[in-house]
Amino acid sequence: MGKTTAQIQKNASLECDIAVFSNMDCKLDSGFNLKDFQIAFKTFGNLNANKDNAILICHALTGDQYVSETNPITKKDGWWSRMVGVNKPIDTNKYYVICSNVIGGCAGTTGPKEINFQTNVPYGREFPAVTVRDMVKIQNYLIETLFIEKLFAVVGGSMGAMQALQWTIDYPQKIQNVIHIAGALKHSAQNIAFHEVGRQAIMNDPNWNKGGYNKNNVIPERGLAVARMIAHITYLSDDGMHRKFGRKLQSRDIISFGFDADFQIESYLRYQGRSFVERFDANSYLYLTRAMDYFDLEKKFSTAIEFSPIPNQHIRYLIISFTSDWLFPTSENRKIVKTLNYFTRNVSFTEIETDKGHDSFLLDEPELDSIIKGFLDNNYNKIGSHE
Amino acid sequence: MNKMQSIRKDWNLIESLISRSAKVLDIGCGEGGLIKQLEENIQANTRGIELSPDLARKAIADGLSVVQGNAEKDLDQYSNQSFDYVILSQTLQAMVKPRDVLLELLRIGGKAIVSFPNFGHWKIRLQLLLTGKTPITEGLPYVWYETPNIHFFTIKDFQDLCKQSNIIIEKGIALTSKGRQFEISQGISGANLFTSEAIFLLSYQNFAPIKLQSKQKTFVSNSALVN
Numbered sequence: 001m002g003k004t005t006a007q008i009q010k011n012a013s014l015e016c017d018i019a020v021f022s023n024m025d026c027k028l029d030s031g032f033n034l035k036d037f038q039i040a041f042k043t044f045g046n047l048n049a050n051k052d053n054a055i056l057i058c059h060a061l062t063g064d065q066y067v068s069e070t071n072p073i074t075k076k077d078g079w080w081s082r083m084v085g086v087n088k089p090i091d092t093n094k095y096y097v098i099c100s101n102v103i104g105g106c107a108g109t110t111g112p113k114e115i116n117f118q119t120n121v122p123y124g125r126e127f128p129a130v131t132v133r134d135m136v137k138i139q140n141y142l143i144e145t146l147f148i149e150k151l152f153a154v155v156g157g158s159m160g161a162m163q164a165l166q167w168t169i170d171y172p173q174k175i176q177n178v179i180h181i182a183g184a185l186k187h188s189a190q191n192i193a194f195h196e197v198g199r200q201a202i203m204n205d206p207n208w209n210k211g212g213y214n215k216n217n218v219i220p221e222r223g224l225a226v227a228r229m230i231a232h233i234t235y236l237s238d239d240g241m242h243r244k245f246g247r248k249l250q251s252r253d254i255i256s257f258g259f260d261a262d263f264q265i266e267s268y269l270r271y272q273g274r275s276f277v278e279r280f281d282a283n284s285y286l287y288l289t290r291a292m293d294y295f296d297l298e299k300k301f302s303t304a305i306e307f308s309p310i311p312n313q314h315i316r317y318l319i320i321s322f323t324s325d326w327l328f329p330t331s332e333n334r335k336i337v338k339t340l341n342y343f344t345r346n347v348s349f350t351e352i353e354t355d356k357g358h359d360s361f362l363l364d365e366p367e368l369d370s371i372i373k374g375f376l377d378n379n380y381n382k383i384g385s386h387e
Numbered sequence: 388m389n390k391m392q393s394i395r396k397d398w399n400l401i402e403s404l405i406s407r408s409a410k411v412l413d414i415g416c417g418e419g420g421l422i423k424q425l426e427e428n429i430q431a432n433t434r435g436i437e438l439s440p441d442l443a444r445k446a447i448a449d450g451l452s453v454v455q456g457n458a459e460k461d462l463d464q465y466s467n468q469s470f471d472y473v474i475l476s477q478t479l480q481a482m483v484k485p486r487d488v489l490l491e492l493l494r495i496g497g498k499a500i501v502s503f504p505n506f507g508h509w510k511i512r513l514q515l516l517l518t519g520k521t522p523i524t525e526g527l528p529y530v531w532y533e534t535p536n537i538h539f540f541t542i543k544d545f546q547d548l549c550k551q552s553n554i555i556i557e558k559g560i561a562l563t564s565k566g567r568q569f570e571i572s573q574g575i576s577g578a579n580l581f582t583s584e585a586i587f588l589l590s591y592q593n594f595a596p597i598k599l600q601s602k603q604k605t606f607v608s609n610s611a612l613v614n
Contacts, residue, residue: 337464343466347434348447371447377450378448
């Protein structure tokens with residue numbers, strides 16, 4: 001009853017599955033009714049007979065469904081392949097891992113880059129605004145399509161953490177464990193400010209053309225690169241940057257007295273900007289940063305009348321933050337822990353010491369690996385035999 | 388008795404004070420050994436809080452619900468009477484404000500279980516008397532300038548504090564340095580001499596709605612708070 005199903009097709013060029021939903025009535029937060037859409041996703045490992053080993057991994061702002069193995073677009077390792085895969089902390093010998101590209105994204109899921117089936121041209125700026133809640137709503141359709149009634153865990157960092165937290169509000173009965181890494185109850189004013197600068201860079205690029213750059217076969221590459229450079233700074237930390245780059249000069253012994261990339265940090269940021277343009281759609285960047293800006297569960301988490309009716313007593317939460325993360329600082333993560341403790345929910349929390357900033361969750365942090373592995377495996381063993 | 392045996396003994400005694408399937412918060416839970424034992428043996432529903440990130444992570448990776456946090460700063464996040472038992476094992480002497488922590492335990496839990504090394508033990512008294520130096524024992528194994536134990540107190544001190552703070556001692560168990568145990572009852576001074584480690588089960592004096600002591604038979608409106 002009420003089960004959503006879609007047609008699942010293999011997509012050879014994207015090397016992933018596409019779930020095609022047609023003639024749906026998917027009402028988005030904005031009020032827009034999304035009729036036809038598709039979700040690009042990848043799965044790793046096998047769903048067991050009890051269907052109790054499924055883990056949904058939610059990607060961050062510029063992530064995609066290629067969480068493990070090789071990303072066919074960039075030809076590089078998937079964005080969390082150090083965490084997810086055979087014999088990795090999230091071991092796909094044991095777990096069935098699902099990762100889907102969010103609505104509004106640009107790796108095969110319906111978003112501003114994709115064709116609007118109603119008009120047969122790319123959506124561009126015609127694409128409706130999306131929220132984190134919409135992303136989760138659409139992930140839930142996918143989970144239903146895969147006939148999974150209960151996810152063993154939902155895992156995500158940054159925007160992925162927002163989605164994971166949203167899952168605990170909107171579909172608490174469908175999840176058992178949540179790993180929330182470097183997130184917050186709400187996007188802060190400072191974070192919105194950084195996003196706004198990025199968006200302005202894109203929208204002020206003459207190529208942007210009010211979002212219609214596809215028509216002219218150009219992309220607002222300068223704007224998008226600048227947006228990425230700004231954002232990338234917020235993912236690092238002062239100490240980390242100092243350790244990695246300091247004031248070291250790039251391919252030169254003396255300063256040029258000009259505006260070339262004299263310093264390594266400049267060269268690094270320029271490279272980050274350039275390579276981002278090759279893999280990410282500028283309009284998607286606008287829509288997804290906006291979705292993060294709109295994220296605010298503070299009210300839900302600050303009043304008993306809002307929080308206590310949520311049937312989430314059974315969920316085990318693991319909240320992780322990093323000492324040098326100033327974008328989603330420990331204090332913001334702790335607010336979630338405080339509410340959960342106040343309502344005597346099942347929560348674990350740890351702050352990992354590192355100078356790698358917000359990006360730490362994607363990088364080599366052995367403590368992160370061991371805690372995620374231990375948390376998942378021990379809680380998995382608690383729920384009995386897994387046929 | 389070595390340290391590990393003594394911890395085990397301590398844990399077993401704590402376990403014996405807790406009813407089955409109770410909701411338990413362990414403050415300063417370390418790697419979570421005690422709460423794990425309570426989950427396994429008496430199906431307790433447990434949580435822990437631990438200051439050391441490394442120990443907290445070991446506990447979490449062991450599948451326990453533990454938050455990294457400070458017993459003196461972070462207890463305010465737990466709501467009133469949200470646990471059946473709150474445990475503070477071998478930690479009270481390391482608190483900056485032990486009395487405040489003690490009161491917090493009984494705000495959060497219906498009952499509190501507190502264990503601590505007894506500074507009134509005869510060996511400690513003798514050491515101080517004979518050497519004139521701060522005693523070092525199995526229970527208090529640090530030199531004075533490195534010890535995390537910043538408050539030294541005896542069973543008598545603790546009993547006085549409970550009395551002053553309207554805390555009821557429901558049960559007191561003494562462990563001698565040889566590992567023998569006996570019940571501590573008020574007024575027997577031997578306990579303070581021979582106990583190396585004490586475990587107390589505490590509750591609040593029924594602070595059931597402020598009793599109106601008025602002899603008046605009738606109340607006028609708005610007089611509810613008038614004595």
